[in-house]
Amino acid sequence: xxxxxxxxxxxxxxxxxxxxxxxxxxxxxxxxxxxxxxxxxxxxxxxxxxxxxxxxxxxxxxxxxxxxxxxxxxxxxxxxxxxxxxxxxxxxxxxxxxxxxxxxxxxxxxxxxxxxxxxxxxxxxxxxxxxxxxxxxxxxxxxxxxxxxxxxxxxxxxxxxxxxxxxxxxxxxxxxxxxxxxxxxxxxxxxxxxxxxxxxxxxxxxxxxxxxxxxxxxxxxxxxxxxxxxxxxxxxxxxxxxxxxxxxxxxxxxxxxxxxxxxxxxxxxxxxxxxxxxxxxxxxxxxxxxxxxxxxxxxxxxxxxxxxxxxxxxxxxxxxxxxxxxxxxxxxxxxxxxxxxxxxxxxxxxxxxxxxxxxxxxxxxxxxxxxxxxxxxxxxxxxxxxxxxxxxxxxxxxxxxxxxxxxxxxxxxxxxxxxxxxxxxxxxxxxxxxxxxxxxxxxxxxxxxxxxxxxxxxxxxxxxxxxxxxxxxxxxxxxxxxxxxxxxxxxxxxxxxxxxxxxxxxxxxxxxxxxxxxxxxxxxxxxxxxxxxxxxxxxxxxxxxxxxxxxxxxxxxxxxxxxxxxxxxxxxxxxxxxxxxxxxxxxxxxxxxxxxxxxxxxxxxxxxxxxxxxxxxxxxxxxxxxxxxxxxxxxxxxxxxxxxxxxxxxxxxxxxxxxxxxxxxxxxxxxxxxxxxxxxxxxxxxxxxxxxxxxxxxxxxxxxxxxxxxxxxxxxxxxxxxxxxxxxxxxxxxxxxxxxxxxxxxxxxxxxxxxxxxxxxxxxxxxxxxxxxxxxxxxxxxxxxxxxxxxxxxxxxxxxxxxxxxxxxxxxxxxxxxxxxxxxxxxxxxxxxxxxxxxxxxxxxxxxxxxxxxxxxxxxxxxxxxxxxxxxxxxxxxxxxxxxxxxxxxxxxxxxxxxxxx
Numbered sequence: 001x002x003x004x005x006x007x008x009x010x011x012x013x014x015x016x017x018x019x020x021x022x023x024x025x026x027x028x029x030x031x032x033x034x035x036x037x038x039x040x041x042x043x044x045x046x047x048x049x050x051x052x053x054x055x056x057x058x059x060x061x062x063x064x065x066x067x068x069x070x071x072x073x074x075x076x077x078x079x080x081x082x083x084x085x086x087x088x089x090x091x092x093x094x095x096x097x098x099x100x101x102x103x104x105x106x107x108x109x110x111x112x113x114x115x116x117x118x119x120x121x122x123x124x125x126x127x128x129x130x131x132x133x134x135x136x137x138x139x140x141x142x143x144x145x146x147x148x149x150x151x152x153x154x155x156x157x158x159x160x161x162x163x164x165x166x167x168x169x170x171x172x173x174x175x176x177x178x179x180x181x182x183x184x185x186x187x188x189x190x191x192x193x194x195x196x197x198x199x200x201x202x203x204x205x206x207x208x209x210x211x212x213x214x215x216x217x218x219x220x221x222x223x224x225x226x227x228x229x230x231x232x233x234x235x236x237x238x239x240x241x242x243x244x245x246x247x248x249x250x251x252x253x254x255x256x257x258x259x260x261x262x263x264x265x266x267x268x269x270x271x272x273x274x275x276x277x278x279x280x281x282x283x284x285x286x287x288x289x290x291x292x293x294x295x296x297x298x299x300x301x302x303x304x305x306x307x308x309x310x311x312x313x314x315x316x317x318x319x320x321x322x323x324x325x326x327x328x329x330x331x332x333x334x335x336x337x338x339x340x341x342x343x344x345x346x347x348x349x350x351x352x353x354x355x356x357x358x359x360x361x362x363x364x365x366x367x368x369x370x371x372x373x374x375x376x377x378x379x380x381x382x383x384x385x386x387x388x389x390x391x392x393x394x395x396x397x398x399x400x401x402x403x404x405x406x407x408x409x410x411x412x413x414x415x416x417x418x419x420x421x422x423x424x425x426x427x428x429x430x431x432x433x434x435x436x437x438x439x440x441x442x443x444x445x446x447x448x449x450x451x452x453x454x455x456x457x458x459x460x461x462x463x464x465x466x467x468x469x470x471x472x473x474x475x476x477x478x479x480x481x482x483x484x485x486x487x488x489x490x491x492x493x494x495x496x497x498x499x500x501x502x503x504x505x506x507x508x509x510x511x512x513x514x515x516x517x518x519x520x521x522x523x524x525x526x527x528x529x530x531x532x533x534x535x536x537x538x539x540x541x542x543x544x545x546x547x548x549x550x551x552x553x554x555x556x557x558x559x560x561x562x563x564x565x566x567x568x569x570x571x572x573x574x575x576x577x578x579x580x581x582x583x584x585x586x587x588x589x590x591x592x593x594x595x596x597x598x599x600x601x602x603x604x605x606x607x608x609x610x611x612x613x614x615x616x617x618x619x620x621x622x623x624x625x626x627x628x629x630x631x632x633x634x635x636x637x638x639x640x641x642x643x644x645x646x647x648x649x650x651x652x653x654x655x656x657x658x659x660x661x662x663x664x665x666x667x668x669x670x671x672x673x674x675x676x677x678x679x680x681x682x683x684x685x686x687x688x689x690x691x692x693x694x695x696x697x698x699x700x701x702x703x704x705x706x707x708x709x710x711x712x713x714x715x716x717x718x719x720x721x722x723x724x725x726x727x728x729x730x731x732x733x734x735x736x737x738x739x740x741x742x743x744x745x746x747x748x749x750x751x752x753x754x755x756x757x758x759x760x761x762x763x764x765x766x767x768x769x770x771x772x773x774x775x776x777x778x779x780x781x782x783x784x785x786x787x788x789x790x791x792x793x794x795x796x797x798x799x800x801x802x803x804x805x806x807x808x809x810x811x812x813x814x815x816x817x818x819x820x821x822x823x824x825x826x827x828x829x830x831x832x833x834x835x836x837x838x839x840x841x842x843x844x845x846x847x848x849x850x851x852x853x854x855x856x857x858x859x860x861x862x863x864x865x866x867x868x869x870x871x872x873x874x875x876x877x878x879x880x881x882x883x884x885x886x887x888x889x890x891x892x893x894x895x896x897x898x899x900x901x902x
Contacts, residue, residue, distance in 0.1 A: 035206075036203070040202055040203060044195075058184050059184065062102065062184060063148070065100070066179050069103065069177055073092075074163040078165055078166055086115065086116070090116050097118060097120075103177060104158065104178045105131065105176075105177075106119060106175070106176065107119075107131070107176040107178070108165070109140065109176065110172060110173040111141065126154065127154065127156075140160070143174055144171060145164065146163050146164070157184075158180060159178070161177045162174050163175045382424075382428060382515055383425045384425060384539070387424070388419075389453070392430045392433070393413060393433070393451070395434075396430060397451075409447065410447065411449050412449075413450075413451050414451070414453065415451075415453035416455060419453075421542060422541055423539035424516070429536070432509045432512055432513060433451070435505045440473065443474050444472055444473035446472070448472050449472075451469050453466070461539060464537045465535070465538065466533065466535050468532065469531070469532045470531040471531075473529050474527060475524045475527050475529050476522075477524075481522055484506055484522060518535050518537065519535045520534045557584075559584040559585060559672065560586075562584075562587065562607045563588075564581065564589070564608050564609065565589050565606045565608070566610045567591055567593070567609065567611045569593060571736070572766050573765060574592075575725070575728065575729055576666065576719060577641070577666070579725040580666070580719060581671075587885050594619055594622055595623070597609065597623045602630070607679050608637040608638070609627075609639070611624060611641065612641060612642050614761050620640065624657045628656075637660075639659055639660045639662060639674060639675070640661040642765070664764070668718060704716075704723075706814065707730075707811065707814070709807045710771045710772050710810070715730075715769070715770045718770075726770075727814060730815070731811065731818060733767075733770055734808050734811040738804075738808050740804070744756045744760060744782070753786045760779050763775075763779050764780050772803070772807055775804055775807060778796055781793065782796060782797065832861050833861045833897050836857060836858045836861060837890060840854050840855075840890055855871070855874065855875060862893070862897065870892045874886055874890060
C-alpha cells in the first residue's frame, strides 16, 4: 500500500505541480534568451563593423606605402638602367629594403628573367623558387601597367606591386615589390579574438542573470503549486488505501462538508463501506477458483511431459532398432554375395538370389524406418550442392523402369531438355521421386506410369519445378486420401490387402517436401488411377558445373602435355594414378608426403596437384594451406584424391584451399572430367594424335576369373581397362596388405587408435582401387570405430579378416602366373637398346622430331614390360614436341636398361 501511495505522490508531483513549474520556467527562459540574443547580436554587429573599418584602414595604409615606394624606386631604377648601372641599382634596392618596414623582397626582372632579387623572404629555397619561377613570376613578367596582387605561400601572406621599367621609351622589364601581410593578418586575428572574448563575456553574464531569474521563478511556482495540490494528493492516498483493501481509511482533510472536496470525501467513505462487504465475498470465491486452476494446470503439465517422453522414446527406439537391425542385415547381404560368387549349382544360385532380393527389400523397410525416426528426432539434415536434374531422373528411371516393364506397364518420362544446373539436395529429391514412382508401379496392374517435370517460374537465383507422377492403378477415395501421408498408414488398411509396405514411404516424402519448403498433394479416383503433384523451389547452381560422365576423346586429349604433382604415400595408389594419367598423356611427378609437395611446388612448375589427405610427416590439409599462403600459387588447381568421403571431409578440403574433391577408389571418368574442368596447360596447346587403343580382352586373358571377393569389372574400369596394370596392382596389394589387419590389431592393443585408423584409411582406398567393395565397406566401419573411440564390432572384424584372407589367397596364383611369364619372356638386347638410346638422345638434344622414327624399334629391342610405361610417356611427349620431357623419359629408360644389364 505504501508503495502505491509513493507512486501516486510521484505522479501528482509530475502532474499539475510540475506542469505549472515548467510553464513558468519556460516563459522566464524564453524571455531571457530572447533578450540575450538581441543584445549579443547588436553588440556583435557593432564589433564586426569596427573590425571591418580597422581592416580597411590597415590595408589602405599598406597600399599607400606600397604605391609610394613603387613610384620612388621605379623612377630611380629607370635612370640607373638607362645608364647601365645595375650595380648601383643593386645597392639602391638593398638600402630601400632596410629603410621600409614590411618590404619583404624586391625583384628586378628583365623580360621574364630576374636580374636582381633581394629580400629576407627569399632565403627560404621553396619560397624563393615559388616567387622567382612560379606562376607569380610569370604573371608579373606579362604586366605592362602598374598592378598589385595578393598571394599566400606556406601560411605567409604577401602583397606584390608590379611596376613596368622603361628604357628609351620601351619596356625593359618590371620591378616587383613584395610586402608582407603577416603583421596585418596578425592584427586582424587579434581583433577577432578580442571580439569573440567580449561576446563570450556578455553571454556568460546574461546566462548568470537567466539562472538567477530561473531559480527565483521556480521557487515561487513550487510554493503555490504545493498549496494547490496538497488536498488532491491526500485524496489520492485515500483512494489508494481503499483500492488496496483498507476500507477503514480516512481522508484527513480539514475542509467544509459543503465544498467540492468535502463532498468527494463523503462519497468515497460511503463507497468504502460497500466495497468492504463485496471484497469479502469476492475473496472467498477467489480462493476456491485458485485451487481448481492449480489442480488443472498440474494435470495438464503431467500429460504434456508424458506425451513428450513417449514421442522421444519412440523416436530413439526406432533409431536404435533400425541401426541394430541394419548391422546383421548388411552381414546377411554380404555373405549372400560371397556365397553367390562361390556357388556353382543353379538351385543354390537361385536360392541365394531370393535371399538377396528379400534382404534388400527388408533393408529398404529398415531405411524407411530410420529416415522417419531421424525426421521425428530432428536429426535429418538437408544438403545443398550443385547437381544436374537429369542425372537424378536417370537414376529413378533405371530402378523404376525395370519394375514397370516386368509388369508390362507403359513407363515414360517427360522433362524439359534445357534445365539449368540446380542447387539443393539431389539425394533427397531422388528419394521422393523414387518412392512415389515405385508406389505408382506397385499399385498399377496394367496401363501406364508417367513422370512429368515442368518449370513453374524462374528468376535470376531460383527456379520452381513441378513434378507429377501419374498412374492408371487402383486409385483412392476421399477418405483414404485424408490419411494418406500419416505414418504407418496405408490407403488399403484391410487385413486382406494385396499390397505390402510399412506405410512410411509417403509420410517420409511429405516430411522431406516440407523440409524443402515445398508442397505435395494427391488427386485420385477409385479404379482410375492417382496423380501426385510435388512443387519444390531450388536455387540455381554454377553454370560451369559439369556432372560426372564418360570422358570424350577430346577430354582426354585436352590433358595431353599436362604436368601434375601426385602427393600419395602408398605405392599401389601411385601406380593406379600413374597408369590412368599416362593414358591421357599426363606427365606425373610423385612425392609421398605433404612436406615434399610444398617443396616441389616451390621449386618446379606444375599445372595442378592431386593431394591425398592423410600422409606421414605432413597431411594434405596442412600442405594445401602452406601452398596457398604463398601468393604465387593462388591459381594453382589443387584437387583432393582421398578415401575420406564424408561431406565434412569435402568441406575441410575446400576450406583449406582445394578446388575439388575426388573420393577413392578413383573412377577414371571422374578423374579425367575433374582434371579437364580445373586444369589449364601452362604450355601452348599442341594437337597430338591420340594413343592407339589396345583391342579389348576378356577377363580371362590373364587369369582374373580365379579372383574371389573382387569386382573385376569395377577394378579394370578404375585402370581404364589396362589388364597388365591391373594385374601388377593386384600383386602389389597382396604383397603390401596381407598383414594390414594384424598391424591394425597390434596398434589397437597398444591403444594407438590413430595409427589403426591410418592403416584402415589406406586399406579402404587400396581395396576400392582393385574392386574389393565388401572389404572396403568392412574396413570403413572399423575406421569409424577407431576415429570415434567406439568399441570394435567383433563380427565386422571377423568378416574383414575372412574377406582379406579370401582375396589374398585368390590373387596368389595370378602373381605366380605373371612371374612365370616374365621369366619366359624373350631376353632384352641391352647393347642394341643402349645404341638406340644414344641415337635418340642426340636427336632429342637437337630438338629433331625424327627421334620418333626410332621409338618402335627401341620398344621392340627392349622387350621389357618394366619400361612400357616410360615408352608410353615418351611417345606422348614426342607427339607433343615436348623434347625436354622426352629426354627425362629416355633417361629413365636408359637407367632401367643399365640396371637390367647389370
